[in-house]
Amino acid sequence: MSDETVLDSSVPTVELPEAIRERDASTCARLISEMPAGDAAHVLSGLSDSERSDLLGLLDAETSAQVLEHLPEPQVLGAVESLSPAIAARIIEELPSDAQADLIATLDAEDAEAILTEISAEEAGEIRRMAAYAPDTAGGLMVSEFLRFPRDWTVRQVIEDLGEHAEEYADYDIQYAYVVDDLGGLVGVLRMRDLLLSRRADAIASRMIEAPISVADEMPLDELEALFDEHRFFGFPVVDERGQLVGVVHRTAVENALAESAESDFRRSQGIIGGEELRSMPLRVRSGRRLAWLSVNIVLNVVAASVIAMHQDTLEAVIALAVFLPIISDMSGCSGNQAVAVSMREMTLGVTRPGDFLRVLRKELSVGAVNGLVLGALIGTLALIWKGNIALGLVVGAALMVNTVVAVGIGGCVPLVLKKFKKDPALASGPILTTVTDMCGFFLVLTLAALALPYLIGV
Amino acid sequence: MSDETVLDSSVPTVELPEAIRERDASTCARLISEMPAGDAAHVLSGLSDSERSDLLGLLDAETSAQVLEHLPEPQVLGAVESLSPAIAARIIEELPSDAQADLIATLDAEDAEAILTEISAEEAGEIRRMAAYAPDTAGGLMVSEFLRFPRDWTVRQVIEDLGEHAEEYADYDIQYAYVVDDLGGLVGVLRMRDLLLSRRADAIASRMIEAPISVADEMPLDELEALFDEHRFFGFPVVDERGQLVGVVHRTAVENALAESAESDFRRSQGIIGGEELRSMPLRVRSGRRLAWLSVNIVLNVVAASVIAMHQDTLEAVIALAVFLPIISDMSGCSGNQAVAVSMREMTLGVTRPGDFLRVLRKELSVGAVNGLVLGALIGTLALIWKGNIALGLVVGAALMVNTVVAVGIGGCVPLVLKKFKKDPALASGPILTTVTDMCGFFLVLTLAALALPYLIGV
Numbered sequence: 001m002s003d004e005t006v007l008d009s010s011v012p013t014v015e016l017p018e019a020i021r022e023r024d025a026s027t028c029a030r031l032i033s034e035m036p037a038g039d040a041a042h043v044l045s046g047l048s049d050s051e052r053s054d055l056l057g058l059l060d061a062e063t064s065a066q067v068l069e070h071l072p073e074p075q076v077l078g079a080v081e082s083l084s085p086a087i088a089a090r091i092i093e094e095l096p097s098d099a100q101a102d103l104i105a106t107l108d109a110e111d112a113e114a115i116l117t118e119i120s121a122e123e124a125g126e127i128r129r130m131a132a133y134a135p136d137t138a139g140g141l142m143v144s145e146f147l148r149f150p151r152d153w154t155v156r157q158v159i160e161d162l163g164e165h166a167e168e169y170a171d172y173d174i175q176y177a178y179v180v181d182d183l184g185g186l187v188g189v190l191r192m193r194d195l196l197l198s199r200r201a202d203a204i205a206s207r208m209i210e211a212p213i214s215v216a217d218e219m220p221l222d223e224l225e226a227l228f229d230e231h232r233f234f235g236f237p238v239v240d241e242r243g244q245l246v247g248v249v250h251r252t253a254v255e256n257a258l259a260e261s262a263e264s265d266f267r268r269s270q271g272i273i274g275g276e277e278l279r280s281m282p283l284r285v286r287s288g289r290r291l292a293w294l295s296v297n298i299v300l301n302v303v304a305a306s307v308i309a310m311h312q313d314t315l316e317a318v319i320a321l322a323v324f325l326p327i328i329s330d331m332s333g334c335s336g337n338q339a340v341a342v343s344m345r346e347m348t349l350g351v352t353r354p355g356d357f358l359r360v361l362r363k364e365l366s367v368g369a370v371n372g373l374v375l376g377a378l379i380g381t382l383a384l385i386w387k388g389n390i391a392l393g394l395v396v397g398a399a400l401m402v403n404t405v406v407a408v409g410i411g412g413c414v415p416l417v418l419k420k421f422k423k424d425p426a427l428a429s430g431p432i433l434t435t436v437t438d439m440c441g442f443f444l445v446l447t448l449a450a451l452a453l454p455y456l457i458g459v
Numbered sequence: 460m461s462d463e464t465v466l467d468s469s470v471p472t473v474e475l476p477e478a479i480r481e482r483d484a485s486t487c488a489r490l491i492s493e494m495p496a497g498d499a500a501h502v503l504s505g506l507s508d509s510e511r512s513d514l515l516g517l518l519d520a521e522t523s524a525q526v527l528e529h530l531p532e533p534q535v536l537g538a539v540e541s542l543s544p545a546i547a548a549r550i551i552e553e554l555p556s557d558a559q560a561d562l563i564a565t566l567d568a569e570d571a572e573a574i575l576t577e578i579s580a581e582e583a584g585e586i587r588r589m590a591a592y593a594p595d596t597a598g599g600l601m602v603s604e605f606l607r608f609p610r611d612w613t614v615r616q617v618i619e620d621l622g623e624h625a626e627e628y629a630d631y632d633i634q635y636a637y638v639v640d641d642l643g644g645l646v647g648v649l650r651m652r653d654l655l656l657s658r659r660a661d662a663i664a665s666r667m668i669e670a671p672i673s674v675a676d677e678m679p680l681d682e683l684e685a686l687f688d689e690h691r692f693f694g695f696p697v698v699d700e701r702g703q704l705v706g707v708v709h710r711t712a713v714e715n716a717l718a719e720s721a722e723s724d725f726r727r728s729q730g731i732i733g734g735e736e737l738r739s740m741p742l743r744v745r746s747g748r749r750l751a752w753l754s755v756n757i758v759l760n761v762v763a764a765s766v767i768a769m770h771q772d773t774l775e776a777v778i779a780l781a782v783f784l785p786i787i788s789d790m791s792g793c794s795g796n797q798a799v800a801v802s803m804r805e806m807t808l809g810v811t812r813p814g815d816f817l818r819v820l821r822k823e824l825s826v827g828a829v830n831g832l833v834l835g836a837l838i839g840t841l842a843l844i845w846k847g848n849i850a851l852g853l854v855v856g857a858a859l860m861v862n863t864v865v866a867v868g869i870g871g872c873v874p875l876v877l878k879k880f881k882k883d884p885a886l887a888s889g890p891i892l893t894t895v896t897d898m899c900g901f902f903l904v905l906t907l908a909a910l911a912l913p914y915l916i917g918v
Contacts, residue, residue, distance in 0.1 A: 038685040041809030070688065072808045096691075163656045171691050174652055175634055192651055193633055197622045226497040229529065232555075232630050234711075252693075255714035262721035263807065266728060266885075270800035271793050277801050278810065279822040286822075287829040290797050294830060297793050298837060301786045308782045309845075315781050322774050322781040323767045326897065327760045329785050334730050334756050338749050341729035342736050348722065349531045350500030351737065363738040363745075370746040371753060378757060386768075426725075438785065 016043060020051050025058040032063060040070040045280065053082035056091065065094035068103075074278055076103065081111055089118035092127075096171065097144040098253065101130035130247075138224060139217035141257055142238045142247030147177035149204060151187050156200035158190075175234050178245055179208045186214055186237050186245040214239045217246055221261070224254045226350065265344065265426035271297070273427060300431055304329075304438035311446035318449055318456045320387055324379070324396045328445060331375060331400060332407040332437040339364050339411030340429045347419060354420035357413060364412035368405035376401030391455035399444035407437040475502060479510050484517040491522060499529040504739065512541035515550065524553035527562075533737055535562065540570055548577035551586075555630065556603040557712065560589035589706075595716055597683060598676035601697045601706030606636035608663060610646050615659035617649075634693050637704055638667045645673055645696050645704040673698045676705055680720070683713045685809065724803065724885035730756070732886060759890055763788075763897035770905035777908055777915045779846055783838070783855045787904060790834060790859060791866040791896040798823050798870030799888045806878060813879035816872060823871035827864035835860030850914035858903035866896040 019027040035043060044067055047055065052071075056064045056079055068076050068091065080088050080103065092100055092115060104112045104127050112131075116124040126144060133139030147169065149158055158177065162169065177195070179188040188208030198207050214237045215227065227236065228251050235250040267276070274289030308315065308325065315321055343360060346352035352360060380397020384390060411433050415425035449456060478486040494502060503526055506514065511530075515523045515538055527535050527550065539547050539562065551559055551574060563571045563586055571590075575583040585603060592598030606628065608617055617636065621628065636654070638647040647667030657666050673696045674686065686695065687710050694709040726735070733748030767774065767784065774780055802819060805811035811819060839856020843849060870892050874884035908915060 038682060038809065040689065041685075042812060045808075045810040072810060159655055162652055166652070166656070169652070173634065173693065175632065192655070193621055193625070193628070196618055196651070196655055197625075223497060226500075230499065234632065251711050252714055255711055255718055259714055259718035259721050262718055262725060263804065266721060266725040267800045267804060269725060269728065270796040272797055272800045272804075276804065279801065279805065279819065280810075283825050283829065287826050290794070290826065291830055291833055293797070294790065294793060294834060295837070298786070298790055298834060301789050302841065305782045305786050308785070309779075312778055312782075316775075316778045319771055319775045319778070320768075322784065323764045323771070325781065326767070326785050326788050326901075327757070327764050330760050330788070330893070330897075331753065331757055334753060335749070337729040338731055338752070341726045341731045342738065345722070345726060345731075345735065346737065349504075349737075350497065351504040351531060351739075353501060360738065366742050367746050367749065370742065371750055374750055375753060375757060378754070382761065434789070438789075442785075 016055075017047060017051055020047070020055050020058065023054075023058060028055060028058050029060070029063050032059070032067065041072075044070050045072060045075055045278070049078055049082065049280075052079050056083055057087065061087075061090040062094050064091040068095065069099070072276075072278055073106065074276060074281065077106060080107065080115075085111075085114035086118045088115045093119060093123070097126070097130060097247075098141065100127050101133070101140070102135070104128070105131040105135070133217060136221040136257055136261070137217065138215045138219040138236075138238045138249045139247070141221075141224070141253040142217070142249040143253070144247050145172050146235075146248040147172060147174060148180055148245065149177055149190070151179050151181055151205050153204050154200065155195060155198045155202045155204060155207065158195060158204055159200065173235060173248070173250060176248075178237050178248070179204060180245050184244045186212070186239055186243065188212060189237065212237065214245075215249060216241070221254070221257055224249065225258060228254055262348075268424070268426045269430055297431065300435040301438075304435050304442065307439050307442040308446070311442075311450065314446045314450045314453065317453060318392070318459050320383075320392060320459045321396070321445055321449055324383065324399075325442060325445060327379065328396065328400050328403060328441040329434075329438045331379075332403045332441050333434045335368070335371060335375075335404045336407035336411030336433045336437055337430070339367075339408040340415055340425075340433065343412050343415040344425055344429075347415065347425070352416070354416045357416055360412045360416060361409055364408040365405060368408035371408070372401035372404030375404055387459050389456065389459050391452045392459050395448045395452055395456070396445060399441065399448055403437060403441040403444055406440050407433065410436055475514075476506060476510055479506070479514050479517065482513075482517060487514060487517050488519070488522050491518070491526065500531075503529050504531060504534055504737070508537055508541065508739075511538050515542055516546065520546075520549040521553050523550040527554065528558065531735075531737055532565065533735060533740065536565060539566065539574075544570075544573035545577045547574045552578060552582070556585070556589060556706075557600065559586050560592070560599070561594070563587070564590040564594070592676060595680040595720070596676065597674045597678040597695075597697045597708045598706070600680075600683070600712040600716055601676070601708040602712070603706050604631050605694075605696075605707040606631060606633060607639055607704065608636055608649070610638050610640055610664050612663050613659065614654060614657045614661045614663060614666065617654060617663060618659065632694060632707070632709060635707075637696050637707070638663060639704050643703045645671070645698055645702065647671060648696065671696065673704075674708065675700070680713065680716055683708065684717060687713055721807075727883070727885045728889055756890065759894040760897075763894055763901065766898050766901040767905070770901075770909065773905050773909045773912065776912060777851070777918050779842075779851060779918045780855070780904055780908055783842065783858075784901060784904060786838065787855065787859050787862060787900040788893075788897045790838075791862045791900050792893045794827070794830060794834075794863045795866035795870030795892045795896055796889070798826075798867040799874055799884075799892060802871050802874040803884055803888075806874065806884070811875070813875045816875055819871045819875060820868055823867040824864060827867035830867070831860035831863030834863055846918050848915065848918050850911045851918050854907045854911055854915070855904060858900065858907055862896060862900040862903055865899050866892065869895055 016031050019031060056067065092103060130144060174192055177190040178186060179190055181187050188210050189212040190204055190208045194207050217238050217240050235248045237245055238247040238249050240246050271293050274292045277286055277289060343352065376397040379400050380393040383396045384393030414429045414432050418425045418428050475490050478490060515526065551562060589603060633651055636649040637645060638649055640646050647669050648671040649663055649667045653666050676697050676699050694707045696704055697706040697708050699705050730752050733751045736745055736748060802811065835856040838859050839852040842855045843852030873888045873891050877884040877887055
């Protein structure tokens with residue numbers, strides 16, 4: 001019985017492609033609506049590109065919009081590009097305003113224009129306006145679905161309006177309504193709880209909170225994060241430079257953008273930098289994007305290894321050193337990466353700023369000294385035991401010790417410096433760190449060995 | 460003028476420690492309330508431990524709670540532990556229920572008990588109940604601040620209740636109210652908009668949505684994410700195994716937990732694994748936690764490097780190989796890390812599952828073959844040009860090519876396998892990957908070189 005249940009839950013995977021092939025619109029719609037939440041992304045993204053565009057051709061616009069919301073961004077782009085502009089336009093109309101703007105902003109300018117001409121001029125203008133904002137700003141994160149009422153309305157008018165537009169407002173956050181003057185300028189915020197407790201004849205202007213906190217449409221993500229940390233509000237009204245109310249940015253959108261940015265930091269630290277990759281993309285794209293990064297990296301590696309080439313005679317005299325070169329390079333990289341991670345975290349929390357350079361350096365050098373001593377002693381002892389040569393132990397131990405201090409110093413400070421110059425710390429810290437620590441590590445081992453050469457011969 | 464403005468904004472940093480030293484409670488409170496949102500974390504976490512506990516002793520409980528909400532977790536723990544249980548209890552009472560539970564769950568059992576005995580039995584029981592849930596479950600993420608009304612109430616009773624408890628409900632999300640039976644079982648959801656449009660004499664049971672979607676208190680984060688992806692709701696009611704309504708989990712809490720988890724993945728991939736580090740912690744703690752990871756890593760490194768030691772005679776004969784060993788080790792590590800990042804991302808998006816092992820392997824091997832060919836050709840050509848020896852070029856080129864395929868295969872699959880066995884992919888993928896690819900890379904270079912030795916002598 002339990003086996004059957006397991007089989008049942010995986011049935012849609014098999015049935016959906018079949019229903020698409022048979023162009024059975026109602027079965028497709030049923031399978032999608034019955035799909036467990038956790039399965040939708042797996043099943044829908046597992047379809048081939050042509051199956052996915054056929055599916056969107058079969059479904060009504062609303063269900064198609066739901067399908068798009070389950071797909072990762074690159075697949076959404078592919079699917080929308082494969083549709084006729086008219087059909088794509090109907091589907092996009094069903095998306096929430098922030099998703100509309102994100103999608104239009106990511107499409108080719110030509111595709112975007114073709115779709116926008118199929119949408120009413122007013123709505124298209126709205127989408128264009130939203131799509132023009134940079135993604136990680138209040139404007140890029142805000143929605144245009146929110147309650148907005150003229151300042152001279154009464155509570156009764158608001159309640160009647162809510163009843164008349166119940167359908168349209170279904171997805172709105174109605175915790176707050178925003179009160180505007182004749183020119184669309186923000187003048188107050190009306191809490192739904194206060195509305196509820198008011199008499200119907202009251203003017204909303206008498207119940208609203210005047211001069212509410214609003215954010216500029218250009219406010220960047222980190223300032224939004226600080227603001228939401230300070231206030232427990234669910235959202236802030238967004239105004240443009242003329243003080244016009246243009247949208248509402250919700251706490252959820254900010255948290256979501258922060259999660260995206262943390263994930264993207266992780267990916268970039270792992271060498272995924274040419275754009276997000278899905279294994280469903282063509283081999284050419286996947287391979288090309290990864291190579292773009294690897295080819296930079298191989299140059300840096302060759303530069304670092306050239307230090308070894310320059311000291312080849314020392315290495316030839318003391319071949320055992322070759323065993324320790326990769327160890328010292330890797331261990332220093334690890335120590336430095338730890339310092340990078342702590343700096344990135346402290347900057348995210350706001351407890352460290354790019355200007356705190358000296359404090360970070362001081363704190364890292366002390367940790368580096370302790371850890372360098374421990375690791376250097378470990379590797380030095382190991383070398384001593386292996387070859388029974390004190391000089392070898394001293395050379396590799398001292399090299400790892402000094403290089404650990406160098407690595408944590410660089411690892412701690414590089415993210416601050418990059419941030420100061422508005423470069424991306426997650427992207428550039430790693431390569432800078434490992435190239436410098438590799439070169440420095442190789443140089444230390446081989447130079448110290450050259451100095452101690454008389455004591456090392458025969459190892 | 461502009462210089463002065465800059466100076467002004469940094470004044471609190473200097474003044475706050477002074478006000479604390481002078482035990483000037485009102486200046487402290489003023490400085491904190493006037494502090495710009497973005498500065499609070501930097502200034503408050505920059506205080507010494509004793510300044511921070513003195514500050515909390517001076518402030519009223521509500522302001523102290525605000526201070527705690529600006530601090531990173533380790534500093535919150537330190538500050539609370541330094542206070543008397545009675546004062547800590549007053550401050551904790553001012554925190555939202557999820558923050559209360561998180562804090563109590565993280566404190567030493569003894570400290571937690573001492574504080575809980577200073578809180579009313581009812582509230583302490585509630586905190587204990589919340590603190591018992593695992594952090595990344597519906598129970599651990601939910602709040603107990605939500606509107607809950609008996610099913611036999613009328614709209615008028617609800618509206619009167621909202622008026623009477625306006626203060627208490629100030630931080631509540633009032634988008635929805637939950638309707639319960641006599642035993643506390645969830646029977647319906649009442650949307651505030653519907654309440655607003657109802658007549659006061661209506662029974663709320665006639666306006667509520669019956670049998671609403673609820674989540675089990677044990678539901679893990681990834682299922683919550685899928686559910687919030689599927690539905691546009693702002694929150695779901697949480698029920699225990701008896702169907703009792705125990706809390707509400709908001710979209711914001713889920714997004715926030717996802718951001719935390721992505722950041723923690725990043726930190727662990729960088730070798731911060733013994734617990735989060737702040738540079739304000741004592742040197743002993745910072746150094747010890749980093750060493751815990753580094754000492755595992757040095758063992759893995761020594762194991763990998765032992766492959767070099769075993770082929771020392773080959774290396775001695777062809778010393779130029781020593782230059783290529785670190786390059787091949789590092790490049791393979793990079794290629795493998797890219798595959799790790801793509802697997803982690805695809806699992807987060809739900810498009811790949813642990814069972815998709817073969818598909819991932821197939822996709823990775825094709826990328827690995829292409830990228831291995833390109834990188835192998837690059838490094839092989841470089842070796843050929845450097846030493847004018849074709850055999851050397853073939854050996855290092857072939858080694859990097861094969862090892863790239865190995866690395867992406869392992870990098871792509873290891874996260875899936877770890878996830879299948881409920882291990883943390885962000886933590887263990889890196890070390891497994893680099894140890895295996897280092898060993899394999901060293902082995903390939905030196906074994907191929909041994910086979911081609913007659914053609915390599917003199918390089």
